Amino acid sequence: xxxxxxxxxxxxxxxxxxxxxxxxxxxxxxxxxxxxxxxxxxxxxxxxxxxxxxxxxxxxxxxxxxxxxxxxxxxxxxxxxxxxxxxxxxxxxxxxxxxxxxxxxxxxxxxxxxxxxxxxxxxxxxxxxxxxxxxxxxxxxxxxxxxxxxxxxxxxxxxxxxxxxxxxxxxxxxxxxxxxxxxxxxxxxxxxxxxxxxxxxxxxxxxxxxxxxxxxxxxxxxxxxxxxxxxxxxxxxxxxxxxxxxxxxxxxxxxxxxxxxxxxxxxxxxxxxxxxxxxxxxxxxxxxxxxxxxxxxxxxxxxxxxxxxxxxxxxxxxxxxxxxxxxxxxxxxx
Amino acid sequence: xxxxxxxxxxxxxxxxxxxxxxxxxxxxxxxxxxxxxxxxxxxxxxxxxxxxxxxxxxxxxxxxxxxxxxxxxxxxxxxxxxxxxxxxxxxxxxxxxxxxxxxxxxxxxxxxxxxxxxxxxxxxxxxxxxxxxxxxxxxxxxxxxxxxxxxxxxxxxxxxxxxxxxxxxxxxxxxxxxxxxxxxxxxxxxxxxxxxxxxxxxxxxxxxxxxxxxxxxxxxxxxxxxxxxxxxxxxxxxxxxxxxxxxxxxxxxxxxxxxxxxxxxxxxxxxxxxxxxxxxxxxxxxxxxxxxxxxxxxxxxxxxxxxxxxxxxxxxxxxxxxxxxxxxxxxxxxxxxxxxxxxxxxxxxxxxxxxxxxxxxxxxxxxxxxxxxxxxxxxxxxxxxxxxxxxxxxxxxxxxxxxxxxxxxxxxxxxxxxxxxxxxxxxxxxxxxxxxxxxxxxxxxxxxxxxxxxxxxxxxxxxxxxxxxxxxxxxxxxxxxxxxxxxxxxxxxxxxxxxxxxxxxxxxxxxxxxxxxxxxxxxxxxxxxxxxxx
Numbered sequence: 001x002x003x004x005x006x007x008x009x010x011x012x013x014x015x016x017x018x019x020x021x022x023x024x025x026x027x028x029x030x031x032x033x034x035x036x037x038x039x040x041x042x043x044x045x046x047x048x049x050x051x052x053x054x055x056x057x058x059x060x061x062x063x064x065x066x067x068x069x070x071x072x073x074x075x076x077x078x079x080x081x082x083x084x085x086x087x088x089x090x091x092x093x094x095x096x097x098x099x100x101x102x103x104x105x106x107x108x109x110x111x112x113x114x115x116x117x118x119x120x121x122x123x124x125x126x127x128x129x130x131x132x133x134x135x136x137x138x139x140x141x142x143x144x145x146x147x148x149x150x151x152x153x154x155x156x157x158x159x160x161x162x163x164x165x166x167x168x169x170x171x172x173x174x175x176x177x178x179x180x181x182x183x184x185x186x187x188x189x190x191x192x193x194x195x196x197x198x199x200x201x202x203x204x205x206x207x208x209x210x211x212x213x214x215x216x217x218x219x220x221x222x223x224x225x226x227x228x229x230x231x232x233x234x235x236x237x238x239x240x241x242x243x244x245x246x247x248x249x250x251x252x253x254x255x256x257x258x259x260x261x262x263x264x265x266x267x268x269x270x271x272x273x274x275x276x277x278x279x280x281x282x283x284x285x286x287x288x289x290x291x292x293x294x295x296x297x298x299x300x301x302x303x304x305x306x307x308x309x310x311x312x313x314x315x316x317x318x319x320x321x322x323x324x325x326x327x328x329x330x331x332x333x334x
Numbered sequence: 335x336x337x338x339x340x341x342x343x344x345x346x347x348x349x350x351x352x353x354x355x356x357x358x359x360x361x362x363x364x365x366x367x368x369x370x371x372x373x374x375x376x377x378x379x380x381x382x383x384x385x386x387x388x389x390x391x392x393x394x395x396x397x398x399x400x401x402x403x404x405x406x407x408x409x410x411x412x413x414x415x416x417x418x419x420x421x422x423x424x425x426x427x428x429x430x431x432x433x434x435x436x437x438x439x440x441x442x443x444x445x446x447x448x449x450x451x452x453x454x455x456x457x458x459x460x461x462x463x464x465x466x467x468x469x470x471x472x473x474x475x476x477x478x479x480x481x482x483x484x485x486x487x488x489x490x491x492x493x494x495x496x497x498x499x500x501x502x503x504x505x506x507x508x509x510x511x512x513x514x515x516x517x518x519x520x521x522x523x524x525x526x527x528x529x530x531x532x533x534x535x536x537x538x539x540x541x542x543x544x545x546x547x548x549x550x551x552x553x554x555x556x557x558x559x560x561x562x563x564x565x566x567x568x569x570x571x572x573x574x575x576x577x578x579x580x581x582x583x584x585x586x587x588x589x590x591x592x593x594x595x596x597x598x599x600x601x602x603x604x605x606x607x608x609x610x611x612x613x614x615x616x617x618x619x620x621x622x623x624x625x626x627x628x629x630x631x632x633x634x635x636x637x638x639x640x641x642x643x644x645x646x647x648x649x650x651x652x653x654x655x656x657x658x659x660x661x662x663x664x665x666x667x668x669x670x671x672x673x674x675x676x677x678x679x680x681x682x683x684x685x686x687x688x689x690x691x692x693x694x695x696x697x698x699x700x701x702x703x704x705x706x707x708x709x710x711x712x713x714x715x716x717x718x719x720x721x722x723x724x725x726x727x728x729x730x731x732x733x734x735x736x737x738x739x740x741x742x743x744x745x746x747x748x749x750x751x752x753x754x755x756x757x758x759x760x761x762x763x764x765x766x767x768x769x770x771x772x773x774x775x776x777x778x779x780x781x782x783x784x785x786x787x788x789x790x791x792x793x794x795x796x797x798x799x800x801x802x803x804x805x806x807x808x809x810x811x812x813x814x815x816x817x818x819x820x821x822x823x824x825x826x827x828x829x830x831x832x833x834x835x836x837x838x839x840x841x842x843x844x845x846x847x848x849x850x851x852x853x854x855x856x857x858x859x860x861x862x863x864x865x866x867x868x
Contacts, residue, residue, distance in 0.1 A: 181625075247809075249809075268627065278392040285384055322392065
């Protein structure tokens with residue numbers, strides 16, 4: 001197949017992925033709205049409410065601070081029960097997952113054909129980069145869903161993926177082409193891939209944190225109406241965001257370090273406070289702050305979540321703001 | 335600042351607002367201040383200040399990166415500029431206030447990590463803590479009865495837990511076990527590695543140097559201060575640290591996309607250089623490319639930029655050669671490599687001559703706008719336009735001049751009437767009124783090189799790798815404590831209680847241990863279940 005055919009195929013697969021994600025989004029939303037309210041979630045919340053009552057007499061005095069943390073976590077096994085929900089007549093959840101996986105396949109195909117057409121890693125410009133981040137976010141969501149039964153995130157992650165792919169296709173589209181010399185290095189596979197994976201995971205954590213912020217406005221256990229009541233408990237959301245951030249943070253650290261090694265190869269210094277470097281550092285520092293805050297009395301909960309959202313904002317700014325507002329060594333992407 | 339997992343016993347208090355010391359004297363205040371500094375709250379605030387403090391570095395031009403843009407900015411903002419400058423906002427990462435923030439942060443970090451390292455060292459060498467009285471109140475617990483006697487159960491538990499690489503200690507009718515020390519080791523290693531990283535970066539900046547050199551094809555340099563166009567030494571640098579290598583540029587090639595939408599986009603740059611490690615060493619050849627620096631004598635040499643250096647011969651009114659050479663021009667548009675530059679001929683008589691020139695590598699006529707354009711960045715049809723000036727170049731005044739600019743136009747230098755001309759390669763322009771001539775002899779290319787020596791590079795890399803391994807280990811390994819207690823129960827049976835405490839979220843390991851303990855038991859209705867069911 002000629003390169004131009006492959007490139008066209010890539011563009012069509014992008015369109016296909018968007019359409020499938022839109023359908024999946026609707027499916028997930030229907031699942032949230034009309035899927036049988038799981039007994040499991042109620043169970044989880046009940047366990048969470050009761051758990052802190054089990055005050056532990058610390059064995060070494062040091063334990064007292066994290067007792068509540070651990071005790072809350074004790075509710076975790078109950079989460080599993082939502083999976084046991086009996087198949088409803090229309091199982092929107094399963095339908096959404098199926099469509100989502102199909103969309104993911106189209107998305108993967110889009111990246112592969114793009115890379116094939118260009119005969120290089122398909123992250124050489126903003127269009128490719130954003131598409132890959134959307135792919136990483138969807139992948140991270142699928143993994144999180146499989147591991148932590150977090151189907152409730154589906155509609156929101158699909159929305160984010162559709163917006164990202166839409167922005168990429170409408171405003172950032174760049175025809176297939178070769179790389180500028182500065183990007184010709186095997187480090188692009190290491191540094192940029194790590195940045196993409198971390199950004200995708202941070203996106204899922206961000207979605208979970210936003211939902212946590214919305215959910216935690218209502219005191220735990222109070223069952224009110226509205227869409228929010230369809231979500232799992234605030235603690236579940238908070239814990240999920242934390243776990244995903246813990247996964248993404250070392251990868252982000254690695255991306256920065258790999259970038260520094262590459263910068264040392266390409267520009268003659270490993271760290272030069274280029275705008276991109278500054279903002280990835282800022283992002284790293286704020287996420288580090290979040291990880292610490294979440295384990296600190298007086299900061300955990302909503303305050304920590306605000307920090308996490310700040311970090312995510314810095315991450316987004318690093319991607320869009322830095323590339324379009326500042327001139328720096330990373331600005332070939334514009 | 336590393337209270338992520340575990341508040342050290344000594345620091346259990348400073349979470350909240352501590353009462354201020356009253357009448358404690360200097361020592362009391364110092365201790366209070368130290369505890370404030372090493373508290374997590376302070377560390378968090380300092381972290382945010384570091385993040386916040388970095389932001390102006392990306393918004394305002396910085397001296398370290400683009401000194402010329404700082405000058406420009408100061409020029410444009412006459413009132414605001416000096417104030418920003420007073421706050422070191424054009425030098426954020428070398429600013430005293432920025433240093434204050436990160437030094438405080440690192441002192442806070444050290445003040446937390448070092449005591450914790452000691453504490454963890456002790457914990458690793460001491461016995462696991464004895465079983466709490468009521469195991470059923472632990473986050474994970476189980477209870478069952480068995481026919482085996484207590485001693486047998488405990489012996490089995492010991493064997494099992496040792497087999498699972500727990501550290502095991504005997505209590506009164508109970509067994510205590512602990513594992514997962516690696517998590518805290520990783521955590522401490524991460525934070526200590528950050529301290530090492532800071533020192534490595536600082537050492538590199540102190541003892542290293544960085545310099546820029548422009549070379550045209552055929553020219554070379556020796557590694558001494560005289561050759562550098564720009565040189566930034568570290569504070570502890572001395573010129574005898576310059577390794578005695580030399581380098582000569584033979585040829586530079588740039589490849590561009592030849593057609594299609596991306597016509598003119600660069601594909602590859604490559605410079606053939608010859609170098610000697612020492613003056614008496616044999617000459618070697620290297621293909622210098624972007625992403626492929628040349629390592630020589632402890633320094634690294636990078637290909638940073640390139641451009642055109644048209645070659646001219648200038649003859650003065652008396653027919654003597656007043657200038658002959660290749661003059662680097664600066665690209666004004668990188669897509670087409672339209673460049674500009676000046677040629678100065680101070681030796682020209684009776685009057686000195688100067689030319690302001692624009693260079694088009696592939697000149698084409700834009701008929702509609704009646705101007706010349708460059709259609710391609712490679713030199714397919716090199717053409718220059720010249721403006722001639724004569725008079726006094728002002729080179730004898732003692733003030734240093736840029737080689738890229740002519741000073742004193744309209745004052746000491748006057749434009750020559752009829753002195754503007756478009757010249758293709760090989761052509762000669764005879765100046766009016768017998769003032770002389772200029773010949774466009776050919777086109778060469780120049781490259782700019784960055785020579786960089788940073789002794790902190792490898793230590794920084796090692797610290798960064800340690801940091802990342804540390805953070806991964808600390809996230810993956812959690813400290814787990816497990817207790818088994820066996821007491822004689824009714825009817826000669828033995829009641830076994832198991833309790834588990836994991837930092838962070840519980841793991842499935844607890845259930846595995848309980849299942850293994852009960853492997854030989856028939857399923858008893860008394861049940862061993864996770865306590866969440868209760």
